[in-house]
Amino acid sequence: MGFVGTVLGIFGFGFGITAGLVIGYYFFIYIQPSDVADPEIRPLVEEDQETLQKMLPEIPFWVKNPDYDRLDWLNKFLEYMWPNLNKAICATVKGIVKPIIDEQIPQYKIDAVEFEALTLGSLPPTFQGMKIYVTEEKELIMEPSIKWAANANVTIAVKAYGLKATAQVVDLQVFALPRITLKPLVPSFPCFANIFVSLMDKPYVDFGLKVVGIDLMSVPILYRFVQEIIKDQVANMYHWPKTLEVQILDPAKAFDRPVGLLHVKVIRALKLQKKDLLGASDPYVKIKLTDSKLPSKQTTVKMKNLNPEWNEDFNFTVKDPLTQILKLHVIDWEQIGKHDKMGMNEVPLKDLTPDEPKLMTLALVKKKDTNDAQNDKSRGQLVVELTYKPFKEEELPKTFQQTKTLLVRAPDNTPDGGGMLVVIVHEAEDVEGKHHNNPYVRILFRGEKRKTKKIRKTRDPRWEEEFTFMLDEPPINDKIHLEVYSSSSRIGLRRPKGP
Structure with missing residues (x-):
């Protein structure tokens, strides 16, 4: 029985496979489904978002x-x-x-x-x-x-x-x-x-x-x-x-707005060098604040004096007291020819205590490099008084709209009605002139002259430059005179255009 059962099992397995393949092939070839409708073809743009997500789950935005x-x-x-x-x-x-x-x-x-x-x-x-x-x-x-x-x-x-x-x-x-x-x-x-x-x-x-x-x-x-x-x-x-x-x-730095004022009082100089042939000098002091677009300022000239006294005051706008440096140069005035440098020194504003006047006696040197051998020679001393007055917190710009104001109040102890006038030169459009394509702007206010940089080869210049004017009283009856100039690209020609 065991042998017969085994033979019958093998025979049944072989017969079943053969019969299944023949019958399946017959049904696949000769029997067609009758309930299948024609497929509906629709563009993807007609599908809703949920359907598209199911069809294409990783479709990019x-x-x-x-x-x-x-x-x-x-x-x-x-x-x-x-x-x-x-x-x-x-x-x-x-x-x-x-x-x-x-x-x-x-x-x-x-x-x-x-x-x-x-x-x-x-x-x-x-x-x-x-x-x-x-x-x-x-x-x-x-x-x-x-x-x-x-x-x-x-x-x-x-x-x-x-x-x-x-x-x-x-x-x-x-x-x-x-x-x-x-x-x-x-x-x-x-x-x-x-x-x-x-x-x-x-x-x-x-x-x-x-x-x-x-x-x-x-x-x-x-x-x-x-x-x-x-x-x-x-x-x-x-x-x-x-x-x-x-x-x-920082908001103040972001809009490039002043954060305070530096008051400089040039008092006197001591034991200056003799630069003239007759054994004297005609000194004056040139003052410049780094990272400032404003031109340098200078004292009056003291003729034939090696120990001059000035007692002259100057104000500078400060934008970053941690990095800006006050540079002071003592120069010998010459009627003809180049003026001679007599000595210089620098004062970092970070060394000043806010709102506290600091009287300083600065030794004049040839160069700021302390290792320079020329600095060993005595060139005299310069006495100055420096006061850094930061603006109050409520005076600093905090929003974009506040930065559009042109008048910034000065700190305490400034003259009544005084302050600082800020003029921002933004841009110009369709500057006239057939041969003029290097425009710049000149600003005249109370005898002070300022000038923007030149923008080359354009009639639609954009400057975005800022100029400040220190005021002792409100400019009620004053006017600012603006002139747009343009130097020709041709050598030797310079034709100013009116304001």
Whole structure:
């Protein structure tokens, strides 16, 4: 029976396969379904958004929404730059996070928290598209669609009580739609003062978290819990209209506005060198503040005097007291020929205490280089009194509209009604003249003359230059005279145009 059963089984298996193939082939060839309708062909543009999402789940924003522009060039840029950007970003993160960790760990009785590994991987984020908003304000609004499936590796080691535990973040994925606003736009690099970031929707964040070699995210309940916690926390902090604000430039520096006044009183000079043939000199002092577009100022000339007294006052507008330097040059006046330099010295404004007059006796030197052998020779001394008066907090510009004001109040102790007049020369259009294409502007006010730089080969120049005039009284009956000049490109020709 066993042998017969085996033979019959083999025979039945072979017969069943053969019969199944023949019958199936017959049905496939000769039997046609009768209830199948002709397929309906519709263009993709007629489908709704939900249907398109099901058909093409990874379709980029620039295809789905015509308001979004392609950013293939930016993705290619990131691809080439990512190895260096990866290192730079990781180094910056370490520099920011380490002091914070060192400050916080003592209260938790932790010995150390260190990065064992920190890399964002070899895969850069990709921009699926970007939308730009055009507004009437001085701002730039961008909405990029960002997707990042990174092979990052962030390993943190925690040491406490002689033990060590590690936590590793791997397989990071981030999908986000942020709104990035750069405002206000300013004429100083990088051309915007603040960055505002907010999220237009809850971000998608996924990652693996390994603690002591065990992936905690493999636990379904814990995985969903962590996902929702991250989404809700991020959304609560930065979901529009809430924003993350990052200040790039100080408002006063951003708009290139003065932050104070420097009062310089040139009192006297002592034991100056003899420069004239008759054994005397005709000295005057030339004063210049660095990083200022204003021309230098100078005292009157004291004829045939090696110990002159001036007692003359000068005011300068200060834009950055930490970097600006006051330069003082004592010069011998000559009626014919070049004036002779007698000595100089410099005073950094950061050495001055605000609102406190500082009497200084400066030794005159040939050059500011302390190692120069020519400085060993005595050239006399210059006595000056310097006072830096910063503007009050309420006087500083805080918004773009406030920076448009042309009159800035002077600090206390200035003459009644006095202050500072700020004139900003922006641009000109369609400057006349057949051969005149290098325009500049001359400004005349109360006998003082100022001049902008030349803009070459244009009839629509843009200067964006600022000029200040110190006033002892309000300019009620004064007028500012403006003249647009243009030097011809032809050699030897210079034809001014009227205001």
